[in-house]
Amino acid sequence: MPTRLASCSCGQLTAQVSGDPVRISICHCLACQRRTGSVFGEQARYPRENVVVSGASTMYSRAGDEGPGADFHFCPMCGSTVYYTLKALDGFVGIPVGAFADPGFPPPTVSVYEERMHKWVVPPADAEHFF
Template identity: 75%
Template sequence: MLTTRLASCSCGQLTARTTGDPVRVSLCHCLACQRRTGSAFGQQARFLREQVAISGASTEYARPGDEGPGARFHFCPQCGSTVYYELIALPDHLGIPVGAFASPDFPAPTISIYEERMHGWVVPPPGAEHIR
């Protein structure tokens, strides 16, 4: 049986229902993710687009990447929460911030990227791949 999860904005108007496991779960320490999340890093799960069903209205913000073409972030026009984003270089995938699932049993990250910008107190999970 495939795992089904629901990611949602704060007000519940915009949702992303996923079926199956994510392709990868990552920590991103880039400055853009720090600004987008208001945290020391972004944590996101990447799914194949076919694994995700979107419901509700979104507003889009396109941002170029530090490396590569960037992403189009979709957030709720009512509460402002980012629920998913399109990876321009990977059109068959969608990224979903792990916090949007509000699930403490979500799988741990397996990769940590842009670590040259990582806050000194952050400790990625044991066994995670490290990319400077």
């Protein structure tokens, strides 16, 4: 079973995952754009029992465009988001793909809120597309 380590920029907060993610998605909603400072957020979802978190985090809770929202956990030292939990999916943990710093990470299979997608972004053609 593969293991990967996600980390904040300073290395204080980590999330070690085992196994493959159950979903890899990109989100084009405006809240994810603001949260990441990029034009979309990309995240990998893992069963909660496959994630081991180490280090201190600060939490920011935000309501979702649809559903009850998520709790984002970020490093209080450097500010990097390392993991989050979805209030509607208690058994899973989301990890921003960039926190793995792994250019070989598998591509997303789902693309959501594409009506807010920047015009130059081209999601994988074989991904599920939600507008």
